Amino acid sequence: MTTQAKTISECGSCATSCNTAHLTKLGIKTGGWDYVVALAGNPNTGKSTIFNRLTGLHQHVGNWAGKTVTRAEGAFTLNEKKYKLVDLPGTYSLLSTSVDEEIARDFVLFGKPDVTIVVADATRLERNLNLVLQILEITDRAVVALNLIDEARRANLTIDERALARDLGVPVVPMSARRGEGVTELLNAVESVAEGKFPARAHRIKYADEKLEKAIETLAAELRAEFADLPNARWVALRLLEGDESIIKAVRLNQLGTVKEAGIFPSLVQIEAN
Ligand SMILES: Nc1nc2c(ncn2[C@@H]2O[C@H](COP(=O)(O)OP(=O)(O)OP(=O)(O)O)[C@@H](O)[C@H]2O)c(=O)[nH]1
Numbered sequence: 634m635t636t637q638a639k640t641i642s643e644c645g646s647c648a649t650s651c652n653t654a655h656l657t658k659l660g661i662k663t664g665g666w667d668y669v670v671a672l673a674g675n676p677n678t679g680k681s682t683i684f685n686r687l688t689g690l691h692q693h694v695g696n697w698a699g700k701t702v703t704r705a706e707g708a709f710t711l712n713e714k715k716y717k718l719v720d721l722p723g724t725y726s727l728l729s730t731s732v733d734e735e736i737a738r739d740f741v742l743f744g745k746p747d748v749t750i751v752v753a754d755a756t757r758l759e760r761n762l763n764l765v766l767q768i769l770e771i772t773d774r775a776v777v778a779l780n781l782i783d784e785a786r787r788a789n790l791t792i793d794e795r796a797l798a799r800d801l802g803v804p805v806v807p808m809s810a811r812r813g814e815g816v817t818e819l820l821n822a823v824e825s826v827a828e829g830k831f832p833a834r835a836h837r838i839k840y841a842d843e844k845l846e847k848a849i850e851t852l853a854a855e856l857r858a859e860f861a862d863l864p865n866a867r868w869v870a871l872r873l874l875e876g877d878e879s880i881i882k883a884v885r886l887n888q889l890g891t892v893k894e895a896g897i898f899p900s901l902v903q904i905e906a907n
Pocket residue numbers: 674675676677678679680681682683693694695696697698699700701702721722723724780781782783784808809810811812
């Protein structure tokens with residue numbers, strides 16, 4: 634196993650396309666990071682392909698949904714800041730209940746990543762926006778990677794990414810991870826969100842029903858009192874009102890407060906770096 638850091642100049646296949654002079658791929662050397670970045674998104678949208686590009690690792694990439702079944706961690710430095718990057722299993726929704734989908738959900742909800750990159754398939758934008766909107770309900774610190782833009786072009790699909798970014802309130806970066814297109818722009822967006830330079834104003838759903846709003850706020854206040862570290866009490870309150878079994882269980886077992894950065898499933902994958 635080689636854990637040597639790769640600088641961008643050593644990175645043959647993408648040296649021209651991700652010409653960010655200050656990117657260094659650190660492989661599995663994740664200790665002592667400045668920022669934690671999560672890679673979330675629907676299955677088969679290119680999360681692991683992005684992970685590999687940024688870390689120099691070789692996380693499995695497959696042509697079918699559900700290739701990544703646990704979380705993997707790698708690192709890179711960018712402009713002298715160290716980023717730990719966490720590749721998550723694909724998930725269609727934060728309301729999902731399969732074990733690998735729960736790994737993704739728990740990390741996004743309770744792992745408190747500094748930035749969440751939501752990888753969306755540009756050829757299936759409408760379907761992918763469901764998860765994007767759910768993630769924006771719980772965090773402002775997100776970047777949408779509009780991946781597979783090469784496929785979208787081939788299908789004559791044009792996406793107005795500026796309008797999308799304006800509506801969502803977070804940066805939207807068109808890219809083709811397979812071809813190394815848009816990687817520099819993605820890194821710039823991640824850096825600006827991590828460093829708090831992007832004004833936080835993520836799209837939030839407003840509930841017209843006053844009774845519902847009141848119930849959410851009452852419950853959220855109780856949750857905040859009980860679980861001081863909870864970053865998204867409103868979201869958890871909504872799930873409780875909905876009767877979400879796994880969230881009810883986590884509250885009952887007093888696990889919401891204990892789910893720290895390691896997540897409920899601390900199944901860290903050691904990846905071969907070569
Ligand atoms: N054409 C094209 N294919 C891509 C792009 N990015 C990734 N792929 C391909 O899409 C497939 C899925 O890529 P992965 O990186 O495994 O996707 P994933 O999101 O990690 O998948 P899961 O872990 O199953 O959720 C692979 O065949 C990749 O080569 C892209 O930008 N353009």
